[in-house]
Amino acid sequence: MLEEAAAELFLEQTYAGTxxxxxxxxxxxxxxxxxxxFSAKSDLLWVDVxxxxxxxxxxxxxxxxxxxxxxxxxxxLLRVAAGFGPGRVPWALTQYxxxxxxxxxxxxALARFLVQVGLVHEYVGARPGQAALADLAGxxxxxxxxxxxxAAAREWAAAGVGRGELAGYVDVAIxxxxxxxxxxxxxxxxx
Amino acid sequence: MLEEAAAELFLEQTYAGTxxxxxxxxxxxxxxxxxxxFSAKSDLLWVDVxxxxxxxxxxxxxxxxxxxxxxxxxxxLLRVAAGFGPGRVPWALTQYxxxxxxxxxxxxALARFLVQVGLVHEYVGARPGQAALADLAGxxxxxxxxxxxxAAAREWAAAGVGRGELAGYVDVAIxxxxxxxxxxxxxxxxx
Numbered sequence: 001m002l003e004e005a006a007a008e009l010f011l012e013q014t015y016a017g018t019x020x021x022x023x024x025x026x027x028x029x030x031x032x033x034x035x036x037x038f039s040a041k042s043d044l045l046w047v048d049v050x051x052x053x054x055x056x057x058x059x060x061x062x063x064x065x066x067x068x069x070x071x072x073x074x075x076x077l078l079r080v081a082a083g084f085g086p087g088r089v090p091w092a093l094t095q096y097x098x099x100x101x102x103x104x105x106x107x108x109a110l111a112r113f114l115v116q117v118g119l120v121h122e123y124v125g126a127r128p129g130q131a132a133l134a135d136l137a138g139x140x141x142x143x144x145x146x147x148x149x150x151a152a153a154r155e156w157a158a159a160g161v162g163r164g165e166l167a168g169y170v171d172v173a174i175x176x177x178x179x180x181x182x183x184x185x186x187x188x189x190x191x
Numbered sequence: 192m193l194e195e196a197a198a199e200l201f202l203e204q205t206y207a208g209t210x211x212x213x214x215x216x217x218x219x220x221x222x223x224x225x226x227x228x229f230s231a232k233s234d235l236l237w238v239d240v241x242x243x244x245x246x247x248x249x250x251x252x253x254x255x256x257x258x259x260x261x262x263x264x265x266x267x268l269l270r271v272a273a274g275f276g277p278g279r280v281p282w283a284l285t286q287y288x289x290x291x292x293x294x295x296x297x298x299x300a301l302a303r304f305l306v307q308v309g310l311v312h313e314y315v316g317a318r319p320g321q322a323a324l325a326d327l328a329g330x331x332x333x334x335x336x337x338x339x340x341x342a343a344a345r346e347w348a349a350a351g352v353g354r355g356e357l358a359g360y361v362d363v364a365i366x367x368x369x370x371x372x373x374x375x376x377x378x379x380x381x382x
Binding site: 107109110135136137139140141142143144145146147148150151152154155169172173174175176177178179180181183184 | 298300301326327328330331332333334335336337338339341342343345346360363364365366367368369370371372374375
């Protein structure tokens with residue numbers, strides 16, 4: 001309801017020109033009610049993405065711990081991506097120009113990016129036998145693999161109606177990162 | 192001069208509590224003069240980083256075009272990193288907490304990140320025999336390799352006075368990314 005009200009207003013008067021008060025009024029609720037659901041106006045752009053990403057911690061926790069850590073992370077990211085089909089392109093990825101949002105959208109994008117990097121890094125560091133890897137290589141892997149997945153999501157969103165499934169794009173983007181870090185991060189387990 | 196005035200003021204009254212007018216006044220210049228040198232307050236945090244990154248386009252252009260593209264990018268990023276020794280840690284990386292800047296700092300960080308990704312991606316796409324790679328894999332590589340370099344810079348800045356040279360950190364972080372993408376991006380040249 002708040003999402004629909006926001007969508008209408010952003011299209012009518014741009015993202016920047018729309019206040020939280022405008023959105024609450026259009027939806028017929030109070031500002032306090034808005035803040036029961038969202039912590040910032042930019043959250044509205046990310047509803048779909050945030051819902052999709054929310055499963056990452058549980059997905060990582062479910063991974064086979066006998067597999068190399070790079071492979072576990074790859075599988076977890078592909079499972080998260082599998083939630084996004086060709087008809088479910090999040091608003092933050094497609095409404096970029098239209099809503100004149102770029103600078104605030106970028107800041108809210110980075111905040112989300114850093115959360116996912118932190119989750120992957122925590123997983124890499126917490127794996128049995130991986131404690132010593134909560135270090136530079138683990139941080140570089142976590143950052144690079146999530147960055148590659150984000151690059152894939154942007155290409156996918158830009159690909160138009162024939163885009164197919166997000167997971168295929170993410171696979172092409174992240175598999176080389178995982179392959180490159182496998183000999184570095186999985187040395188402990190292989191020995 | 193403007194940098195020194197800003198440094199004093201940010202420490203005295205925080206980044207958020209300091210206006211461009213305050214900085215110009217302390218430095219004894221007009222606001223117009225400020226804007227001759229900087230386009231935003233956040234630019235002041237990035238003076239050292241921006242100066243270091245400014246050499247990336249020329250460094251990429253100078254790379255040996257007979258080498259694999261992933262190796263050329265690796266060499267170029269290491270050459271840029273070589274400009275940062277243990278005593279030259281940019282302000283944006285060290286004054287994070289102190290200046291209470293995080294959200295604006297993150298937005299200005301992302302803008303710089305995307306510029307560097309764009310430069311690397313342009314280089315990858317423009318290499319002879321690489322035209323078909325100005326695509327998903329090229330974009331994923333460019334994003335991941337720059338993200339890994341940024342992760343390295345953060346680890347380096349956090350490492351304290353015994354940190355040594357930035358280039359060593361960047362090498363550990365980006366080499367696996369380059370190794371992972373080598374068979375994907377350099378297939379055209381090898382065949």
